[in-house]
Amino acid sequence: MKIKLLAAALLVFSVSAQGADKVKVGFISTLSGPSAAIGVDIRDAFLLAVKMNGGKLGGLPAEVLVGDDQFKPDVGRQIAEKNIRQDKVHFLTGIVFSNIMLASVPIAFENKIIYVSPNAAPSPMAGKDCSPYLFVASWPNDAYHEAAGQHATNRGYKNAYLIAPNYQAGKDSLTGFKRYYKGNVVAEVYTQLGQLDYAAELAQVRAAKPDALYIFLPGGMGINFIKQFVASGLSKDVPLIVPGFGDDQDIIRPVGEATLGLFDTAHWAIDFDNAANKKFVAAFEKEYKRLPTVFAAQGWDTALLIDAAVRDTKGKIEDVEAVRKAMKAARFESVRGPFKFNRNQMPIQNYYLRVVAKDAQGRLVNKTIGTVFKDHGDAYVQDCKMK
Amino acid sequence: MSWILIAEQSLNGLQFGLMLFLLAAGLTLVFGIMDMINLAHGSLYMLGAFLASTFVQLTGSFTAGVLLAVPATAVLGMILEIFLLRNLYQRDHMAQVLATFALILIINELTRIVWGSDAALPMPGALSGPVELLPGLPYPAYRLVIIVVGLAVALLLYFLVTKTKVGMLVRAGASNREMALAMGVNIRLLFTLVFGAGAALCAVAGALLAPLLAVQVGMGENILILAFVVIVIGGIGSIRGALVGALLVGVVDTIGRAFLPIVFGAFFQPRVASAAGPAIASVTIYLLMAVVLYFKPQGLFPARG
Numbered sequence: 001m002k003i004k005l006l007a008a009a010l011l012v013f014s015v016s017a018q019g020a021d022k023v024k025v026g027f028i029s030t031l032s033g034p035s036a037a038i039g040v041d042i043r044d045a046f047l048l049a050v051k052m053n054g055g056k057l058g059g060l061p062a063e064v065l066v067g068d069d070q071f072k073p074d075v076g077r078q079i080a081e082k083n084i085r086q087d088k089v090h091f092l093t094g095i096v097f098s099n100i101m102l103a104s105v106p107i108a109f110e111n112k113i114i115y116v117s118p119n120a121a122p123s124p125m126a127g128k129d130c131s132p133y134l135f136v137a138s139w140p141n142d143a144y145h146e147a148a149g150q151h152a153t154n155r156g157y158k159n160a161y162l163i164a165p166n167y168q169a170g171k172d173s174l175t176g177f178k179r180y181y182k183g184n185v186v187a188e189v190y191t192q193l194g195q196l197d198y199a200a201e202l203a204q205v206r207a208a209k210p211d212a213l214y215i216f217l218p219g220g221m222g223i224n225f226i227k228q229f230v231a232s233g234l235s236k237d238v239p240l241i242v243p244g245f246g247d248d249q250d251i252i253r254p255v256g257e258a259t260l261g262l263f264d265t266a267h268w269a270i271d272f273d274n275a276a277n278k279k280f281v282a283a284f285e286k287e288y289k290r291l292p293t294v295f296a297a298q299g300w301d302t303a304l305l306i307d308a309a310v311r312d313t314k315g316k317i318e319d320v321e322a323v324r325k326a327m328k329a330a331r332f333e334s335v336r337g338p339f340k341f342n343r344n345q346m347p348i349q350n351y352y353l354r355v356v357a358k359d360a361q362g363r364l365v366n367k368t369i370g371t372v373f374k375d376h377g378d379a380y381v382q383d384c385k386m387k
Numbered sequence: 388m389s390w391i392l393i394a395e396q397s398l399n400g401l402q403f404g405l406m407l408f409l410l411a412a413g414l415t416l417v418f419g420i421m422d423m424i425n426l427a428h429g430s431l432y433m434l435g436a437f438l439a440s441t442f443v444q445l446t447g448s449f450t451a452g453v454l455l456a457v458p459a460t461a462v463l464g465m466i467l468e469i470f471l472l473r474n475l476y477q478r479d480h481m482a483q484v485l486a487t488f489a490l491i492l493i494i495n496e497l498t499r500i501v502w503g504s505d506a507a508l509p510m511p512g513a514l515s516g517p518v519e520l521l522p523g524l525p526y527p528a529y530r531l532v533i534i535v536v537g538l539a540v541a542l543l544l545y546f547l548v549t550k551t552k553v554g555m556l557v558r559a560g561a562s563n564r565e566m567a568l569a570m571g572v573n574i575r576l577l578f579t580l581v582f583g584a585g586a587a588l589c590a591v592a593g594a595l596l597a598p599l600l601a602v603q604v605g606m607g608e609n610i611l612i613l614a615f616v617v618i619v620i621g622g623i624g625s626i627r628g629a630l631v632g633a634l635l636v637g638v639v640d641t642i643g644r645a646f647l648p649i650v651f652g653a654f655f656q657p658r659v660a661s662a663a664g665p666a667i668a669s670v671t672i673y674l675l676m677a678v679v680l681y682f683k684p685q686g687l688f689p690a691r692g
Contacts (some may be wrong), residue, residue, distance in 0.1 A: 036504065166665045189648065190665040194609070196600040199399040199530065200644040207392040220601050228599060231510065231527040233517030254507060254601070258515075 012094050022061040023070045023310055023317060026083030027094040028076055028104060031068040035219050037250045038096045039068075042118045045299035046094070046281075047286050049307070057303070058310020060317070065089065073096035073103035080104040084111050091116060091315050093302055096295075098122040098141065098169055109133045112320050114327065119295060120304040120373030121346055123172060130344040133320075135327050137305050138298040140269050140346045140378035141169070142176030145216065147265035147372040149180035152212050152241060154372070159186045161210035161238075163201060165221065166190035173216035173243070179379065186210045191217075191258035196224045202232045222246050223254050230258040239263070244366075247356055248293040252364045259356045259364060267347075268297045268336040269354050269368040276333035291365065297335050308332035344384040348377045391524050396645050397638070402530050403536025404637025409592035410610060411617040411629040412544060413585020419561040419624020419690050421476055421578055424483045427467075427490040428589065428614065429607025435460040435590025436597040436606065437498055440508040449511040453594040456589050464586025468579050476578075495604050510598035533595050540591060541630055548626050557581060561624035561690045616672055620679045622686030631687055636672050643671030 027046065029039035038295035043066060050062050065087055068077035076095060081087045084107060092108045095101040095346040098120040105115045109131045160183055164170035164214040174188055186208050189201060191220035205213060213234075217225050222242065229235055235258075244266025245251075247259045270281055270291060280300050284292040290312055292300075305327065310317055328341050351373040414428045438459050443452030471490070475483050510529050517525035548554035556577055559567040566573050593606075600606065617636050621628025648664030655663065679687060 032504075161449055166669075191644075192665070192669050197403065199402070200396060200641045203392060203395040203399060206395070207389060220603065224600055227510070228527070231515055231517065231529055231599075233525040233527070254505075256509065 005202075021315065023306070024087060024089040025057070025062065025064045025306065026067065026078045026080065026087060026089040026092045027063065027064050028067045028069050028083070028092065029094040030071045030096045030100070032070055033064075035071055035096070037219070038119070038293075039094070040251065041293050041295040042094065042096065042139055042299035042302075044288055045284060045292060045296035046118070046303045048283060049300050049303035052283060053303075053307060054133050057307045057319075058313075058315065060310055060315050063370040066094075069095065069100050069104070071097070071100070073123070073226070076100040076104035077107065078371050080107055084108060084113055088324075089113065091306055093118055093306070095120055101125075102221070105134070114320065114323060116302050116306060116327075118298045122369045123378075123380050124203065126344050126346050126378050127383030130384035130386050132324060132345075132386055135305065136344055136346045137302040138347070138353075139349070140380075141172055142179070142378060143267070143351060143373075143376065144245070144265055145173045145176030146180045146379075147353075148214055148241050148243055148377070150372050151263065151265055151353055152214065153180060153182045155239075156183075157211040157214070157239075159208075160184070160208045160212045160214055161186045161189075161205055161208055162214050163189045163191060163194040163225075164216040165195070167193050170216060176216075177214055177216075183211070185346070186321075190223075193221075193234075195221060198225050198228050199232075201235060202228060205238065206232070206234055210238060212241055214245065216243060218245065223251055226255050226258055228253070241265075244268075244294050248295075248366065249291045250293050250295075252356065253290075257364070260358075262356045264354050264356075264366070265351055265372055266293050266294050266354055266366070267339075267349050267351055269352060269366045271359075271367055272335065272337065274333070274337055277335040277337075280335045286376045291363070301332075301334050301336070303333070304332040305330060342377045342381055344378075344381045346378055346381070346387060348375050350374050351376055391521070394521070394524060395526065396641055398526060398530070398534065400638035400641035401634065402534050402537070402637070403641060404634035405534060405541065406592050406596055407610075407613055407617050407637055408541055408630050408633035409537065409588045410614040411621070411633050412626060413582075413588045414447065414614050415618040415621065415624055415626065415629045416561065416581050417559065417585055418618060420557065420564065420581055422564070423476055424480050424487065424489040425472065426484060426611065427494065430491050430494040431464055431586045431589040431607075432593040432610065433498065433604070433607040434463060434494065435507065435586075435593030436602045437502050437506055438590065439594035439597060440506040440602050441502070443508060445522075453591075456594050457590045460590035460593075461583040462588040464589075465579050465583040467586075468582040472582070473575075473578070482490040491608065499604050505601060505603040508597040508602050529598065533599075536591070536595060540588070540615070544588075544626060545630075553577075553580070556667055558690075560656035613672070616676050618686075620676055620686055622683075622690060624690030625686070625688040628686055628688035628690070635675065639675050642674050643668040647671070 029043055030036055031039045056062055067079035091114050093116040096119050101120040108115045113135050117136045119138050121140045123141055126140050160273055162174050164174050215225055242264045244264045247262045247264050252259050284296055308331050309326040311321050313322045317323055339347045342348050350371055353370040353372050354369050355369050357367045359365045417423055417425050435456055439453050439456035442455040443449055446452050475486055482531040514529040514532055518528045520526045530691050548557055617632040618629055621632030647668040651660040
């Protein structure tokens with residue numbers, strides 16, 4: 001797979017070397033360390049979209065400069081500076097984590113370089129720190145958690161037990177959940193970031209006997225929690241709800257059957273019945289021999305969004321205002337179905353309820369079973385001064 | 388707060404403590420007998436888990452995989468000792484820390500090259516559910532197995548160290564290395580054997596914990612810090628100290644995480660409690676260490692008289 005990827009990257013580079021006029025994209029992401037799976041999925045989907053476009057974005061040869069931020073905000077910022085000053089990129093994209101994004105992208109905004117987010121959309125950047133040069137192709141940070149809270153309300157769960165890591169995004173996620181959850185919060189437990197053994201927390205959950213349990217535990221933390229949750233026998237008594245990325249393919253692969261029947265909320269699912277999505281899922285599986293996650297879907301959409309903007313400006317990508325206008329129109333077939341940009345350039349879109357089930361071939365996948373929010377924006381847009 | 392909850396949390400603390408003991412036992416002997424700070428001890432724990440994952444896949448049996456991984460890790464440990472670490476015994480602690488830290492980085496990268504950044508080691512199917520210990524107290528079967536194996540290994544080790552000739556040599560080496568050397572003990576061989584035994588214990592812990600946690604590069608670093616806390620509390624070089632220290636740390640950490648937020652909730656406003664509870668809970672074991680060291684600067688059971 002790595003060799004293929006290299007070949008894809010080489011293809012991108014070799015094609016771009018010939019044209020004088022080209023689109024340069026700086027792609028900064030977390031590609032090493034325990035949290036690398038997310039960045040790898042986004043990158044793979046992004047490069048695949050460019051490759052299937054004949055190595056072009058909007059008709060111009062594309063050059064994608066891939067950089068690894070190593071999960072460190074300072075490294076991310078260094079790469080962004082290099083991409084902007086030395087490589088003179090037209091677009092920046094790729095960052096997975098909010099803390100790295102908050103450190104790395106302001107320098108792009110100062111230089112009037114558009115940053116297209118394939119994942120993180122921290123609440124300050126939706127509200128008071130919104131920028132004309134930021135476009136979010138994924139979803140606002142709180143959205144999945146708000147949808148999960150709404151789902152818990154819809155189900156009529158009277159008592160909910162909440163667990164998240166003890167850091168800013170953990171607190172934001174539970175705030176989002178509580179914004180739409182009308183029942184009683186039994187306990188709000190904050191665990192150490194990176195904790196892997198949840199025996200003590202699970203015993204407390206058993207004693208509290210809640211009607212539902214909501215966890216925001218990204219990456220390896222979630223993998224462990226779900227495995228231990230099932231092993232403790234709690235899964236028979238307490239329904240577990242997770243955000244969409246909490247039981248996607250990157251979690252299903254290591255956890256296995258234990259994810260069967262888990263509910264989550266997301267803006268995309270692998271079974272969406274639209275032409276763009278079918279093409280994406282088939283192409284991704286063929287290229288990488290694995291099923292795509294929401295992160296991959298976001299990476300793909302990010303590439304298509306840039307593609308559409310470059311195409312609609314007829315290649316005049318030096319004119320940032322024209323590119324912005326084309327970006328806002330977002331004339332492309334998104335794998336999530338239709339969406340539009342809010343005033344703060346974050347998406348207004350639907351959020352769906354999904355459940356992990358077996359597909360026709362017996363593989364564990366997320367199936368869409370309902371719509372939680374229609375045309376949902378975010379709670380911070382009124383603080384955004386941008387017109 | 389019910390008795391059931393307290394019983395369950397005690398079992399959790401016991402399970403965590405026993406696993407810490409397996410790591411700390413090797414570390415405390417190496418530190419105590421060879422006066423060597425081996426930061427790469429956690430890397431052996433990681434290698435044990437990765438090897439177990441490979442062997443389980445090859446043999447198709449969890450037990451066989453773990454049983455193969457333990458001697459394999461021991462051999463790796465002894466190779467490391469003979470070709471590399473042996474040269475560090477005469478150096479000062481700073482040189483040892485630097486060299487073994489470099490070793491962590493090298494082993495991490497080598498593991499990444501051989502296995503990738505993570506590997507799968509699924510829980511054996513028969514043990515993946517809960518068992519009803521008492522009416523109203525289901526407990527994960529796999530954690531019970533860990534407790535039983537941990538207790539068995541601890542007893543075996545205790546027997547080896549206190550009742551056998553090799554154990555006597557080990558104790559002699561820990562309490563006074565020069566004297567043991569003067570009495571004609573083959574210290575070189577003893578060191579290699581102790582190192583191999585420590586590596587084997589690491590592999591037991593790594594392989595047993597892997598299905599609960601995750602087999603990934605870097606898994607050894609976090610737990611290594613706890614193992615150091617254990618041996619400092621227990622007294623460097625003492626197996627008994629390692630056992631008592633490990634159980635103390637396991638129970639205190641579990642109780643802190645489980646009950647401190649509740650205690651804080653009873654005394655403070657919810658906003659303060661939800662911020663302070665987890666913060667204090669994450670440092671309880673370090674508070675424990677500070678208290679122990681205040682009253683017993685050599686640890687609970689100092690090996691050197």
